Amino acid sequence: MVAKKKRSKNASTKSSKRQPSGIGLLSKALRVFLVLVVVGVFAGGAAFWFTQNALVEPLDVPLDGLRIDVESGSNLSRVVHELASQDVVRYPRLVLAYARVKKLGHIHPGEYLIPAGSNAMDLVARMNRGDVTRYRLTIVEGWTFAQALDLVRGSNKIKPTESAATVAAAAQALGIEGNPEGLIFPDTYIYRSGTTDLDLLRQAHQRMNRVLAEEWEKRASDLPYDRAYDALIMASIVEKETGVPWERDEIAGVFVRRLNKGMRLQTDPTVIYGMGENYAGNLRRADLREATPYNTYVIKGMPPTPIALPGREAIHAALHPKEGQSLYFVAKGDGSHKFSETLTEHNRAVRQYQLKRRSDYRSSPADVKQN
Incomplete structure (x- = not known):
C-alpha cells in the first residue's frame, strides 16, 4: 500500500511539471508582453528622437546662405x-x-x-x-522708353526675349500701335528670377494705363485735351522741364495758357527728343529752326507723342494746371525757374539767368530745396 502511494505521488509530481497551471502561463505571457511594450516604447522613442533630430539639424549650407x-x-x-x-x-x-x-x-x-x-x-x-528671392528695378521718371528697355533687358535675373529685343518689337508685343513713348509707368518694380523683360514691361504698361485713367477721371475742367493721351503728352513735357515738385503745376499752367492762346509751346526738350541720336548735348539756334514733328518752336500745338515717361505727379499737374498769367519761364541755374507774364519780363530774365550764367549753373533740380 505504501509503495503504491509513493508511485501515485511521483506520478502526480511529474504530471504537474508537464502541465503548467493557467496562472503560470498568463504570468509568463504578461512578462513577454511587458518586455515587448518596453522594447517598443524604447524603439519608438529612439525613432522619434532620430526623426526629430534629423529634421531639425541644420542643413549643410555656407555661412552666407x-x-x-x-x-x-x-x-x-x-x-x-x-x-x-x-x-x-x-x-x-x-x-x-x-x-x-x-x-x-x-x-x-x-x-x-x-x-x-x-x-x-x-x-x-x-x-x-513660395518665399522666393525678389529683386528690385527702378524705372526713372523722365527717362525714355528706350532707356527703360535697356535697363530691363540688362537687369540681373530678368530673362531677355526676342519679343522685346527692340522698342518696335516691344511695342508690338504690348499691343501698342506706333511709338510706345510714355506708355510705361516709371516706378520701382519687384520681380523674381526668371521674369521676362516682356513680363515686366507689360506690368509697367498696365500700371500706366491705370494711373492715367485714375487721373483723367479727376481732371479739372476747361482743359485743351481731347483725350487722356493728350494729357500724357503734356505730362511728359512737364516732366522733362522740371523735377521740382512745387513747379510742375505752374509749368503746366504756362503751357496750357499758351495752347489756349494759340501760341507755340517753344520747349527745348521736345526739340531734343525730335533730334534723336543727332543731339550731341548742345542745342543750337539752327536746331530750333529745324522742322521735325517734335520741334515746338516750329509746329503748333503739342508733339504727336509723349517725349518721356511721366510720373503720377507730372500727370496730375498736366490735368490740374495752376491758374495765373505767366506765359514764359526760364531756368535760373539752381534747378528752378523764373516765371514771367510778358515777353519783356521774360527777356530780362533770360539776360539775368542765361546770358550771364552763374559759375555753379545747373539745370538739374536734384538738390533744390523749397523755400
Whole structure:
C-alpha cells in the first residue's frame, strides 16, 4: 500500500511539471508582453528622437546662405534628392515623408535663398509658401522708353526675349500701335528670377494705363485735351522741364495758357527728343529752326507723342494746371525757374539767368530745396 502511494505521488509530481497551471502561463505571457511594450516604447522613442533630430539639424549650407533655382514644373522630390546629392540634405526620404504628412508637398518655382542655420522643415515650408528671392528695378521718371528697355533687358535675373529685343518689337508685343513713348509707368518694380523683360514691361504698361485713367477721371475742367493721351503728352513735357515738385503745376499752367492762346509751346526738350541720336548735348539756334514733328518752336500745338515717361505727379499737374498769367519761364541755374507774364519780363530774365550764367549753373533740380 505504501509503495503504491509513493508511485501515485511521483506520478502526480511529474504530471504537474508537464502541465503548467493557467496562472503560470498568463504570468509568463504578461512578462513577454511587458518586455515587448518596453522594447517598443524604447524603439519608438529612439525613432522619434532620430526623426526629430534629423529634421531639425541644420542643413549643410555656407555661412552666407545657399541659392537654389526651382524650375517651373519641378517637384519637391526632385529638389530634395538633388540637394541630397550635394550633401545639403542628409535624409531625403525622411524629408519627403515629413512633407507628405504635413501636406507640404506642393512647391513654387523660383530662386530661393536658404539661410545658414536652416533645417529641412524650414526648407520644405519655404518652398511650399513660395518665399522666393525678389529683386528690385527702378524705372526713372523722365527717362525714355528706350532707356527703360535697356535697363530691363540688362537687369540681373530678368530673362531677355526676342519679343522685346527692340522698342518696335516691344511695342508690338504690348499691343501698342506706333511709338510706345510714355506708355510705361516709371516706378520701382519687384520681380523674381526668371521674369521676362516682356513680363515686366507689360506690368509697367498696365500700371500706366491705370494711373492715367485714375487721373483723367479727376481732371479739372476747361482743359485743351481731347483725350487722356493728350494729357500724357503734356505730362511728359512737364516732366522733362522740371523735377521740382512745387513747379510742375505752374509749368503746366504756362503751357496750357499758351495752347489756349494759340501760341507755340517753344520747349527745348521736345526739340531734343525730335533730334534723336543727332543731339550731341548742345542745342543750337539752327536746331530750333529745324522742322521735325517734335520741334515746338516750329509746329503748333503739342508733339504727336509723349517725349518721356511721366510720373503720377507730372500727370496730375498736366490735368490740374495752376491758374495765373505767366506765359514764359526760364531756368535760373539752381534747378528752378523764373516765371514771367510778358515777353519783356521774360527777356530780362533770360539776360539775368542765361546770358550771364552763374559759375555753379545747373539745370538739374536734384538738390533744390523749397523755400
